[in-house]
Amino acid sequence: MMINNGPTGLKKILNEAVTATKRTAARLRKNLSVLLASSVLLLFFLYIPFIHGPLNAEVTHPDTDTLVENFNPYSEGSAHASTLYVAATETAAATEANINREEVSDSLAGFFKADIAVRAQDFENSPSLYELNTETRQPTGDSAWSRQQVQLSSPQDVTRGAAESSMVSITFDGGYSASEANIILDELKRRGLTTTIFLSGTFIQRHPEITVRIFEEGHEVGNHTATHPHLTDYASSYTHKTLDSIDKKRLEEELREAERLFTSVTGGTMAPLWRAPYGEVNKELRAWAFEFGYLHIGWTYEPSTRESLDTLDWVSDTSSRFYLTKEKITERITGFGEKSGGAGGGIILMHLGTQREEDRASSVLSEMLDGLIDRGYSFVKVSTMLSNNRALKTASRRKSIRSYKKLSQIR
Numbered sequence: 001m002m003i004n005n006g007p008t009g010l011k012k013i014l015n016e017a018v019t020a021t022k023r024t025a026a027r028l029r030k031n032l033s034v035l036l037a038s039s040v041l042l043l044f045f046l047y048i049p050f051i052h053g054p055l056n057a058e059v060t061h062p063d064t065d066t067l068v069e070n071f072n073p074y075s076e077g078s079a080h081a082s083t084l085y086v087a088a089t090e091t092a093a094a095t096e097a098n099i100n101r102e103e104v105s106d107s108l109a110g111f112f113k114a115d116i117a118v119r120a121q122d123f124e125n126s127p128s129l130y131e132l133n134t135e136t137r138q139p140t141g142d143s144a145w146s147r148q149q150v151q152l153s154s155p156q157d158v159t160r161g162a163a164e165s166s167m168v169s170i171t172f173d174g175g176y177s178a179s180e181a182n183i184i185l186d187e188l189k190r191r192g193l194t195t196t197i198f199l200s201g202t203f204i205q206r207h208p209e210i211t212v213r214i215f216e217e218g219h220e221v222g223n224h225t226a227t228h229p230h231l232t233d234y235a236s237s238y239t240h241k242t243l244d245s246i247d248k249k250r251l252e253e254e255l256r257e258a259e260r261l262f263t264s265v266t267g268g269t270m271a272p273l274w275r276a277p278y279g280e281v282n283k284e285l286r287a288w289a290f291e292f293g294y295l296h297i298g299w300t301y302e303p304s305t306r307e308s309l310d311t312l313d314w315v316s317d318t319s320s321r322f323y324l325t326k327e328k329i330t331e332r333i334t335g336f337g338e339k340s341g342g343a344g345g346g347i348i349l350m351h352l353g354t355q356r357e358e359d360r361a362s363s364v365l366s367e368m369l370d371g372l373i374d375r376g377y378s379f380v381k382v383s384t385m386l387s388n389n390r391a392l393k394t395a396s397r398r399k400s401i402r403s404y405k406k407l408s409q410i411r
Helices: 002-055 114-119 181-191 201-206 208-216 248-266 283-292 326-334 361-374 390-410
Strands: 167-174 196-199 220-223 347-351
Touching: 167 361, 181 208, 181 361, 196 201, 196 208, 201 208, 201 248, 208 248, 220 248, 248 283, 283 390, 326 361, 347 361
Parallel strands: 167 196, 167 347, 196 220
Antiparallel strands: none
């Protein structure tokens, strides 16, 4: 029939084919537009609950800080126990550890030379304490910054889990000394308990065998920085402004170097938790560390009763008003919360080393544990206590992604 119709019929068929092709192309363009729009909307709705939400979980940016009178720590935002910020419980940080920073390269590449490690002061937090003169100096709290204030994604400091729970976490810091480590680890092993221990790079390098033991016995290891430096100016001004010598790159190097040393010694990885040396931390520092995959963990302080779960076990000067005998330490821990609703969700602070010759907290560790057990509390790792904390989940995800990228580069 095409042939019989001649040129006119052929032309008609070609026109119909062109028209059909144009219609098909128009439909494809329309479908692609719909697909693109749907994809954008899908990404937008996925971003809100799964990325933006966790990223800013439990983040607040209060306009003012609540100043706790006298020597009390500072609170930020809500006074709820699970969000209370405690910068440094009843303590004042002191002078820089006896390490010559000029010998250290910016990249920390040569920091862990044996002579530097040996010269590191053999204590955890501080030598003699500064006495706070409240008449001439007043703390300004966690919002003190040394740089331009910006809205950073900074989760609040974790100083307590759920107050209504029956869980308690007893945590230990390893900065330099390991004088109490084996005593503590023996007691925990005897009881079948595992907990969270924060180790510095200096500790790992000086005590690799204890580091391995901590890892092999199932304890959770958090990051205590590579060189245990001061991060804020609290020791000199009683504020928490980030020191000029500390920037985002330096903090990242501190955290990554400690992590690298831990992996090189144990073959394992650190938990996405960190604790600032001397309790010196602010929103800026927490935000930087959060980017690298670390959530800051403090310790518990109850402002209404001025009770604290900091054992102050590192204070060795018996003339200091912060010095506690072993009996006072036991009473401080086992009696916490009796007037304020209990010790649930509490985070206890102890150390793996001390300069004390007597009244060592490790000697009453068993009594402290028994006292809290008698009150119905059980001991868990920090990550277990915070299993539903969205900020911790975000930090863990970020840390995992960073590790994956690093392995991909190696391959």
